[in-house]
Amino acid sequence: MSKFVEDYEVFDLGEFELQSGAVIHGGKLAYKTFGELDADKSNAVVYPTWYSGFHWDNEWLIGDGMALDPAKYFIVIPNMLGNGLSSSPSNTPPPFDRARFPRVTFYDQVEAQHKLITEQWGIETLPLVTGWSMGAGQTYQWAVSYPDMVQRACPFCGSSKTSEHNFVFLEGVKAALTADAAFKQGWYDAPPVRGLRAAARVYAGWGFSQAFFWDQVYKRMGHSRRLGLDLAFPSLEDYLVWFWEGHFLDPRRDANDLLSMLWTWQYGDIGQTPGFDGDTVKALQSIKARLIALPAEKDLYFPPEDEQWASQHIPNGEVRVIPGVWGHFAGSGDSPVDLEYIDDVLKELLAS
């Protein structure tokens, strides 16, 4: 019996060769769609998932009257390879399971998604690609891998190349998780609970801004459309355990899966797309989409500066900073105000 509600479909990637030369044998891409593809196949939106997220964690940005309106668009949410639904350490049979699951790049993620989009539906144009965090990384990758296909792109709270500081932040998360001997270099039978909790506590300092804590916003976060819950925590400790440790300990998440995605994130760089020879600037210059990047004002690991740097090299690029104290989680779907900001930009972008 699966630990997942089976509200999604699975595309067969077959023998899926990765950028490294490693192969995911019998690769699977789990996805969910909203709305209908129109007759000329011109209304598809790709909206990839984020670190530790599943397709349902993206649904908050989809709805009647919203930019991503299923009455207008055919919205595809592909689950990242490594997230536990698509091919991942936790669901791949031996010998490529767990610590032996191959490393997947953003380029590989988009190749898998492109296969789905073109082979399953014969789609050749995308009015929009958008996503949060690692979803933003995949958005950039789409715009570089398929410049003639992507008309518009809206990466929010992410970057085209993972900065060194961001890499170091992730080193901390990884070190905390793997400090637990129960992790057994990935060959655990029971989850390394202590390490997962430690990773969650490390993450907790980074996800939101200093000002979020100063204002004690966790005491009255408001309605999370992502979780379908009103979030309000009586104390800091309750917030740390429920929101953070609970997230990492959710049995649908897995330590090796989390480390697989973490690797993808750490080595994110559109300059590593074949043909660009590591030249990130050249890759940015090749983007043809109209691209609006939405960093959050106080994001601690994807600071606005990264996006401002990238934008100057994108011919039709623009940056708008999401204001407020939510930091990276401005784009999580937990923040009522930031949801509106992002939705408004997507509406404007789609109307252009």
Next chain:
Amino acid sequence: MSKFVEDYEVFDLGEFELQSGAVIHGGKLAYKTFGELDADKSNAVVYPTWYSGFHWDNEWLIGDGMALDPAKYFIVIPNMLGNGLSSSPSNTPPPFDRARFPRVTFYDQVEAQHKLITEQWGIETLPLVTGWSMGAGQTYQWAVSYPDMVQRACPFCGSSKTSEHNFVFLEGVKAALTADAAFKQGWYDAPPVRGLRAAARVYAGWGFSQAFFWDQVYKRMGHSRRLGLDLAFPSLEDYLVWFWEGHFLDPRRDANDLLSMLWTWQYGDIGQTPGFDGDTVKALQSIKARLIALPAEKDLYFPPEDEQWASQHIPNGEVRVIPGVWGHFAGSGDSPVDLEYIDDVLKELLAS
């Protein structure tokens, strides 16, 4: 044989009762002095240590022609209780050793230092108290505990009350360290190396700013007056291992000591001084010293906002922001430019 060079002296604190009611039996306060106390005992400067630091880590701010000139001032560097030189988990005999060492507040730290200053030398006035990070916390505490004694105060890269975000950052460091089963709840015989390395990696993301990494300043940090070395690392990984893991693995540091100081830091709040009943604002209002707080522009855990908030309540308080990308480590003594900024402010303050 001691693992420390014995270039310091030790003051006997006797039966030293802490704010909690716990007692450090036969308490020791290790300190080092520079310069001579003048005849009227009016030239003493107290300059406490920081998290994981020892007295020699403070010496970079002392020198001929500098603000803290031993030709003019009698400079006392007291080692924090818990740092491994003063009474600490690692050097206290059973039964109060290791995981049983009592918890020490900033108030307790200053009580111990006040005992030294008054009983050893009969000093009743202090032209200046200054310190970095937790040293800044002790500086604030001095100004609140002994308002009539402290004439001037210059806390740099610290705060009067540890913010909740700062607390959460430290939760991450602590969780990483204690995720290592070798820590054995503090009853290890051999150091929990994996946990110490993990804690170091977590810390590495916080110590310097995002921009420090963006600019790859670690490749050419320049001369560290603190370490007496030119710091330049060929790669990010080399920097992480040498500067961070090396710091935490230094045999003079100890996991329980690090956790003891971490607790002091997490619960820092001058409002907890007896008589103020948890009212931090009232405690700030009671400060009589001329106080210039020096937060660093891009400090990730003591952001300038915290000091700006505090300053509005200090009758003779002022904030000046240390510019640049070094983040918290602007005040470490590793940064040649920031050293000059701090020294200049101290000169101005001492001249007033």
